[in-house]
Amino acid sequence: METKIEVKEYTSGYQSQVVDLILHIQQQEYGIPITKEDQPDLFNIENFYQKENGNFWVAVSDERVVGTIALLDIGNHQGALRKVFVAKEFRGKVHKTAILLLNKVFEWGRKKEVNEIFLGTTLQFVAAHRFYEKHGFEEITAEELPAAFPILKIDKKFYRYVIS
Template sequence: MHIVEYAGHDVDAIVELITTIQMVEFGVATSAEKQPDLREIPEYYQYGAGNFWLAFEGDELIGTLALKDVGGGVCSLRKMFVKKAWRGKARGVAAGLMRTLLDQAKAHGVRAIYLGTVDVYKAAHRFYEKSGFVEVAKSEVPDSVPLMDVDVKYYCRRF
């Protein structure tokens, strides 16, 4: 498995991976159209402390993770998705992606990372908590942090 920064990779494959996990696997009421950021990765994510990473096994896209810089030392963790067959501690895909994101955040002096998530991603909630994220009330999430209308749980990791 190797992790790379997005650099003109196949956007259709990224959209397919993410929306299949969201809508087919977990039944989340969303669509590719509700996520235009996936078709504008450099403009939306790759500035300041932000970036967008892809995990590959050979040529197969197996995971994604994004960090969006919203200013003032605050970022938003977004688009953390790993194909089902590649999940779990033994595979290390999610851990590798998270380590990459946290290293980037620290190197850029980020003070806090927020995220919103849906209630059905139970394993993801545990993973975020093991990665140092603490659940917070929606009212604690800065307005600058983009959230999806399906988000119902919110987390923050401070440095």
Template sequence: MFTIKELDNSYCNAITELILPIQQVEFNVPVTLESQPDLLDIETTYIRPGGNFWGAFSENVLVGTIALMHAGPIGAIRKMFVRKEHRGARPGIAGELLDTLIRYSRQQQLQALYLGTVEQLKAAQRFYEKNGFTRIAEAALPAVFPKMPVDNIFYYRTLKN
């Protein structure tokens, strides 16, 4: 059983403690906390410009995150991470996090969602494709998309009905 709620800066330590080990240890992505200053001020980076940051909690422990950066008419999905022991169709944390972000994006009248990921995150790529995202070339990204330096695979999904 899990719950999803909006996060603010009071959760920055818990967010960092969840995300960094997944990036650095589990998947060997060459990123540091210093290269991700957004993790230290999610209110300024995500919430104030019109996006949001959500967390999934199991027994009051943060086990998953997803964030939306508002970039004009589009949204950029960021920080989609779920603890290894909480992944999979059951309990469905990743799917519920993504559904929450999509609902919010539609309420904000965003036209489309974009995201970047890295080659080694194969399960994430399958997850996005299963959830209606189409892989696109980096050259097809809109100019307003806030690209992360390590990202080398990109996806798109329209939000129009």
């Protein structure tokens, strides 16, 4: 049986699933010492991400959140890619969950006239680095980030994507 994945705009009904998914990946899979208290944005998604040219999406399979992605509006026709997480069993070429989520951000960015998307990631997420590079992101230094880009203390590697 084929698994259907649908990318939807976030609504508050998904909040607990979003928090659980993100914390599980951060803490259990990657051993990153980050708590939900370190991420107040997860408890205020509507006001933090879903404003101006930003938004937050969930990938859903059988009413279960299996992925997340957010675009934070940082002004100047620029956005910060945040909260890109996909449940382990939904990663890779079979389900294409990450690509579905990323394409939703690119589509939204074009519609909202966002010209550049920046992201920061941890050194541990090696597969994510390959994914971003394969999909057109170029690695940049922290000094090349816009002043409005919110650098997290765990971010050590940075990328830029130019929307054409």
